[in-house]
Amino acid sequence: MVRFESLLALGLIARAVQAQSSSAAATTTAAPSCASSIAPKNGEPSVAPGWQVQVVKNELSTPRTILFDSEGHLLVLESGVGVTVMNLTQDEGGCVRADGNPERIINDESLLHGLALSLDGKTLYASSEPSVFAWDYDAAQGRNTSGPREVVSGMKNDDPNDGHVTRTLLVTRNVEGLLLVTKGSEHNYDARARNISTGSSTIKAFNMTNVTDSGYNYPQDGLLLGWGLRNSVGVGEEPITGAIYSVENSVDDFGRDGQNIHENNPGEEMNFHGYLNGTETEEQGGNYGYPDCYAAWNVSEIPDNDGLEVGMQFAIGEVEGTKVNITVNDTSCREDHVAPRLTFAAHMAPLDIKFNSNATAAWVTFHGSWDRTDPLGYKLSVIEFENGSPTAPANSTTAATDIVSNPDLSRCPDNCIRPVNLAWDSRGRLFMTSDSSGEIFVVVRADGGSTDGAGPSSGLPPSPSSSSTAPPPAESTGAAVRDAPKLSGIVAVFAGILALPVV
Ligand SMILES: *[C@@H]1O[C@H](CO)[C@@H](O)[C@H](O)[C@H]1NC(C)=O
Ligand SMILES: *[C@@H]1O[C@H](CO)[C@@H](O)[C@H](O)[C@H]1NC(C)=O
Numbered sequence: 001m002v003r004f005e006s007l008l009a010l011g012l013i014a015r016a017v018q019a020q021s022s023s024a025a026a027t028t029t030a031a032p033s034c035a036s037s038i039a040p041k042n043g044e045p046s047v048a049p050g051w052q053v054q055v056v057k058n059e060l061s062t063p064r065t066i067l068f069d070s071e072g073h074l075l076v077l078e079s080g081v082g083v084t085v086m087n088l089t090q091d092e093g094g095c096v097r098a099d100g101n102p103e104r105i106i107n108d109e110s111l112l113h114g115l116a117l118s119l120d121g122k123t124l125y126a127s128s129e130p131s132v133f134a135w136d137y138d139a140a141q142g143r144n145t146s147g148p149r150e151v152v153s154g155m156k157n158d159d160p161n162d163g164h165v166t167r168t169l170l171v172t173r174n175v176e177g178l179l180l181v182t183k184g185s186e187h188n189y190d191a192r193a194r195n196i197s198t199g200s201s202t203i204k205a206f207n208m209t210n211v212t213d214s215g216y217n218y219p220q221d222g223l224l225l226g227w228g229l230r231n232s233v234g235v236g237e238e239p240i241t242g243a244i245y246s247v248e249n250s251v252d253d254f255g256r257d258g259q260n261i262h263e264n265n266p267g268e269e270m271n272f273h274g275y276l277n278g279t280e281t282e283e284q285g286g287n288y289g290y291p292d293c294y295a296a297w298n299v300s301e302i303p304d305n306d307g308l309e310v311g312m313q314f315a316i317g318e319v320e321g322t323k324v325n326i327t328v329n330d331t332s333c334r335e336d337h338v339a340p341r342l343t344f345a346a347h348m349a350p351l352d353i354k355f356n357s358n359a360t361a362a363w364v365t366f367h368g369s370w371d372r373t374d375p376l377g378y379k380l381s382v383i384e385f386e387n388g389s390p391t392a393p394a395n396s397t398t399a400a401t402d403i404v405s406n407p408d409l410s411r412c413p414d415n416c417i418r419p420v421n422l423a424w425d426s427r428g429r430l431f432m433t434s435d436s437s438g439e440i441f442v443v444v445r446a447d448g449g450s451t452d453g454a455g456p457s458s459g460l461p462p463s464p465s466s467s468s469t470a471p472p473p474a475e476s477t478g479a480a481v482r483d484a485p486k487l488s489g490i491v492a493v494f495a496g497i498l499a500l501p502v503v
C-alpha cells in the first residue's frame with residue numbers, strides 16, 4: 001500500500017535530494033524565429049540535433065490527452081477540468097500557435113485523462129476514474145452536440161485515497177468499432193490483480209458498434225488484451241500490422257532477498273498484445289506478471305541473479321520493506337508470464353506510445369521518476385520499428401533515442417517539462433503535452449521535413465531499412481495517466497510528486 005503520508009515524506013526527501021543533485025542532458029538547438037514565440041515555462045528544453053521544439057499553447061490546466069479532429073481543431077483534455085478546443089495558426093514548420101482563445105466545450109471535473117474520437121469522427125470519448133463517456137461530436141463546429149452517455153462503467157477504485165485513476169482510451173483504426181480502455185492497479189502493490197475478475201491491471205477492448213444504453217461493465221465485459229499489467233497508461237496501434245503495444249509503469253519500492261533494489265529495478269515495460277482482427281497470438285489475454293513477476297533492468301543489482309538478462313522476468317521478494325507472499329520463482333515467472341518486448345530504466349514513467357504512419361518509429365513520452373535518488377525520464381524518445389516489431393532485441397538498453405529532454409534533471413519534477421501525450425496533425429507534425437507546466441509543444445524536424453517521416457538522419461537510430469520523406473499521418477488518440485485533481489491546500493503543493501506513484 002502506498003500511504004498518503006509516506007508519499008508526502010518521499011516527496012520531501014525527493015525534493016531535498018533533487019536540490020543537491022545535478023545532471024546534464026545532451027544537446028540543445030537554436031529555436032526557429034517565429035512571428036510570435038512563446039517562451040517555454042522552464043527554459044528551452046534540450047533537443048537532439050536535427051530537431052526543433054516550440055510552445056504552441058501555454059497556461060493550460062494540467063493538459064493530459066490531445067487529439068485533432070478532421071477539421072484540424074486541437075482538442076485537449078485538462079485533468080479535473082474538462083475538454084477544451086482550439087484553432088491553430090496554419091504556419092509552416094514549427095511556427096504553429098494556438099489561434100484565438102480556446103473554448104471549453106465540456107466542463108466536467110471528473111474527467112482525468114482519456115480522450116479519443118471514433119473513426120468517423122462523430123463520437124467523442126473521454127474517461128473519468130469510474131467510467132468512459134461518449135458524446136456526439138461535430139467537427140465542423142468543433143464541439144459536442146449531445147450530452148454524455150456512459151459506455152463503460154465499473155472502474156472505480158475500492159480505496160478512494162489510493163490507486164491509479166487514469167483510464168486511457170484508444171480507438172483502433174485497423175479493426176473498426178473497438179475502444180481500448182486501460183485500468184491500472186489500486187495500489188503500488190495490488191494483490192487483487194491476481195484475480196482476473198477484478199479487472200485490476202488490465203487492458204480491454206469494447207465493441208462500440210453494438211453498445212447498448214446500459215453500456216459495458218469493465219470487469220465483466222470486453223475482450224481481454226492482457227492482465228498483470230500494473231499501470232499501462234500508454235497504448236498504441238502499429239498502423240501496418242495492427243499490432244497493439246502498451247507501455248507500463250512498474251512497481252515502486254522493490255526488494256528481494258532482504259535488499260531494497262528499487263533505484264534501478266524493475267524496468268518499465270513495452271508490451272505486445274497481439275492483433276484485433278481475430279488472429280490469435282499467445283500473448284493476447286495473457287498474464288504479464290504483476291504483482292509477482294517483473295522485468296530486470298539493472299541485473300547486477302539483483303540478488304541471486306543467475307541467468308537473468310535485461311527484460312527477463314524475475315520474482316519479487318519485498319515491497320515497501322515488507323515481505324510478500326508469492327508462489328512464483330524466477331523459473332515460473334519466465335515460463336508462465338508474458339515478458340516485455342522492450343524494457344526501459346526504472347521509474348521513467350512512460351505514458352504514451354504513438355506510431356508514425358509507416359510504422360518505422362514509435363514515439364514514447366516519459367513523465368519522469370519520483371522513486372529514485374536522481375530524477376530520470378522527463379523526455380520524449382523514439383524507438384525504431386520494422387515489420388511490426390522494435391528493431392532492438394528484448395534485452396536492449398539502448399532502444400530509445402531521446403529527442404526532447406530537460407537540460408538539468410536536478411530541477412525535476414518542479415521546473416521541468418513532463419511529457420504526457422502525443423498527437424499527429426495532418427502535416428505530420430508531432431504535438432506533445434506537458435501537464436505540470438501547462439504547455440503543449442510541437443516537435444518538428446529542423447529542415448522542415450515532417451516528423452512523421454523522420455528517418456535515421458533526423459534523429460532516429462541508424463537502421464538497415466531507412467526512410468526519409470513522409471506522408472502526413474491521420475492518427476489521433478489518447479493515452480493516460482493520473483493526476484491529483486482533488487487535492488487541496490498543503491497537499492496541492494506536493495501534487496506533482498503525489499501524482500507520480502499513481503501514474
Ligand atoms: C475556430 O475558427 C472558426 C472559423 O474561423 C471559428 O468559427 C471558431 O469559433 C474558432 N474556434 C475557436 C475555439 O477558436
Ligand atoms: C456538451 O457536453 C456538455 C457536458 O457533458 C454538456 O453540458 C453540453 O450541453 C453539451 N453540448 C451540447 C451542445 O449538447
Ligand SMILES: *[C@@H]1O[C@H](CO)[C@@H](O)[C@H](O)[C@H]1NC(C)=O
Binds near residue numbers: 195196197198
Ligand atoms: C475475484 O474477484 C471477484 C470480483 O471482484 C470476486 O467476486 C471474487 O470473490 C474474487 N475471488 C477471489 C478468490 O478473491
Ligand SMILES: *[C@@H]1O[C@H](CO)[C@@H](O)[C@H](O)[C@H]1NC(C)=O
Binds near residue numbers: 176208210
Ligand atoms: C462489433 O459488433 C458488431 C455488431 O455485433 C459486429 O458486426 C462486429 O463484427 C463487431 N466487431 C468486432 C471487432 O468484434
Ligand SMILES: *[C@@H]1O[C@H](CO)[C@@H](O)[C@H](O)[C@H]1NC(C)=O
Binds near residue numbers: 211
Ligand atoms: C457486441 O458484439 C460483441 C462481439 O463482436 C459481443 O462480444 C458483445 O457482447 C456485443 N455487445 C453487446 C452489448 O451485445
Ligand SMILES: *[C@@H]1O[C@H](CO)[C@@H](O)[C@H](O)[C@H]1NC(C)=O
Binds near residue numbers: 243275277278279
Ligand atoms: C491479422 O493481422 C495479422 C498481422 O497483421 C496478420 O498476420 C493476420 O493474417 C491477420 N488476420 C486476419 C484474419 O486478417
Ligand SMILES: *[C@@H]1O[C@H](CO)[C@@H](O)[C@H](O)[C@H]1NC(C)=O
Binds near residue numbers: 298300301
Ligand atoms: C547498475 O548497477 C551498478 C552497480 O550498482 C551501477 O554501477 C550501474 O551504474 C548501474 N547501471 C544502471 C544503468 O542502472
Ligand SMILES: *[C@@H]1O[C@H](CO)[C@@H](O)[C@H](O)[C@H]1NC(C)=O
Binds near residue numbers: 324
Ligand atoms: C501471506 O499468506 C498467509 C497465508 O495465506 C497469510 O496468512 C498472510 O497474511 C499473508 N501475508 C501477507 C503479508 O499478505
Ligand SMILES: *[C@@H]1O[C@H](CO)[C@@H](O)[C@H](O)[C@H]1NC(C)=O
Binds near residue numbers: 327328330331
Ligand atoms: C518454481 O516454481 C515451479 C512452479 O510452482 C515449481 O514447479 C518449481 O519446482 C519451482 N522451482 C524452484 C527452483 O523452486
Ligand SMILES: *[C@@H]1O[C@H](CO)[C@@H](O)[C@H](O)[C@H]1NC(C)=O
Binds near residue numbers: 309393395
Ligand atoms: C541479447 O539477446 C541476444 C539475442 O536476442 C543475444 O545474442 C545477446 O547475447 C544478448 N545480450 C546480452 C548482453 O545478454
Ligand SMILES: *[C@@H]1O[C@H](CO)[C@@H](O)[C@H](O)[C@H]1NC(C)=O
Binds near residue numbers: 471
Ligand atoms: C511510407 O510508405 C509510402 C508507401 O509505401 C512511401 O511512399 C513513403 O516513402 C514511406 N515513407 C517513409 C517515411 O517511409
